[in-house]
Amino acid sequence: MSYQLTALSPLDGRYSEKVSDLRPYFSEFALIRYRVLVEIRWFLHLAESTDLPDGPKISMVDRTYLLKMISVFSVEDAQAIKNIEATTNHDVKAVEYWIRDRFEESESLKKWVGFIHFACTSEDINNLSYALMLSDARTHVLSPCLQTIIQVLNDLATYCASMSMLSRTHGQPASPTTMGKEIKNFSHRLLIQKDILENILIYGKINGAVGNYNAHQWVYPEIAWPNIACDFVKSLGLTFNSHTTQIEPHDNIARYFDALKGCNQIIQDLNQDMWGYISLNYFSQKVNANEVGSSTMPHKVNPIDFENSEGNLSISTAICEMMSRKLPISRWQRDLSDSTVLRNLGVAAGHSVLAFRSTLKGLGKLKANPDLMVREVAQAWEVLAEPIQMVMRRYGIANPYEQLKALSRGQRVNEEILHDFIKKSELPENEKQRLLGLTPDQYIGNAVALAKVEM
Helix, strand or coil: CHHHHHCCCCCCCCCHHHHHHHHHHHCHHHHHHHHHHHHHHHHHHHHHCCCCCCCCCCCHHHHHHHHHHHHCCCHHHHHHHHHHHHHHCCHHHHHHHHHHHHHHCCCCCHHHHHHCCCCCCHHHHHHHHHHHHHHHHHHHHHHHHHHHHHHHHHHHHHHCCCCEEEEEECCEEEEEEEHHHHHHHHHHHHHHHHHHHHCCCCEECCCCCCCCCHHHHHHCCCCCHHHHHHHHHHHCCCEECCCCCCCCCCHHHHHHHHHHHHHHHHHHHHHHHHHHHHHCCCEEECCCCCCCCCCCCCCCCCCHHHHHHHHHHHHHHHHHHHHHHHCCCCCCCCCCHHHHHHCCHHHHHHHHHHHHHHHHHHHHCEEECHHHHHHHHHCCHHHHHHHHHHHHHHCCCCCHHHHHHHHHCCCCCCHHHHHHHHHHCCCCHHHHHHHHCCCHHHCCCCHHHHHHCCC
16 A cells, blocks of 8 residues: 555554554554543543532433444544644543534533543543553453464474474583473463563553642542542553552553563564574475575575564564653653653554564474484584583592593594493493483483473
8 A cells, every 4th residue: 555655664664464453552543542432431430420419410322322432433533533633732632522522412411511521631531541552452462462472382392392402502512402392491481471461550540630639629529539530440441540640650551561571582582593593404494486585696595584573673672661761750740751652652562563473474484304403413422421420420439520521621522432431430330331322312301391391
């Protein structure tokens, strides 16, 4: 589409289809719709309260009419609000006026227009709208996407559970593992971090201009407004923040994006490891005959999905860090510097989701090469220096570590050299025979079982 070619952001241009499921939660339309939802729900909450004897009295027909304003809210409705905003130069007031016009169209509701946006400051509406955006996006997009990655990794870990491979600590040969166990490490980490993200409490407030219920208390001094506010915020599925200034302080949004950043970092680590394994040919990639890997080198099949993911994760993480650093800070009772920042919540989430899906695409192209892995580990006899010296320790033989260090450090050790050492050692004969039967690819500990653990 032409708008994709002229979009300023690649999220709305080149990658728009890949993140389209975030639009119902983070677009300008979504923000306006959430504001309408909060305004209508607040009015209904007041109407249903027994604490306001002269408050709104509405019928079930009226209630249905109001709820339908939310359920059928359209792009055309949002545009009508934007048209009002062109005059008011105030986005939340434009929402209030649009709702007022809908009330005026109803004989039974128009007498209650004074209770639209009752005792609210704009931030009462905005903080709850952004909170709902974050909550719904987490439920419907972020968590399912992360769960899909976890499941794909678990399946791949099970498939590769017995594929012995040489570990590399500091880039050097180390005790063998299996490819499945290494992949399982990532799914386990990501599951923990996903749980952290999902358990971040998202707070909301509706306590007036500076958080003291000034207007509420003056108009209805006999009412316990904190209780009404608390019940309302909870009715939206959010956690009530009882102490704020004009703004909800955004500490929970900072925690949210710190948790998302944690997911980014784990997947970033995964991307780089998979990139390395492809480079070593531990994995090859399924070829699409129509794709081009290089404009000049016809043979190239590049790990572009993991690289694309890595770049987008870097962008998302940078924005997440800025969000968590900036949003909890506001001058005195309120300044407006958070407003423009909050409009970029979807940018951080968008680059994360784009990255997650690129990683999934890359994982779907992988084809393991277990023969190459086992050939490589089978030649690394030096890694058996560890079990030999540990068995020697068990039997009290002097200086086992030092003996194996002299034999193996900084040099390749073959089967013949290692077996000669074992035969000449002071180990019991049965232990010698056990060690003589051990090959590097068998020295994988509990890796296979760990790779298959269900989570």
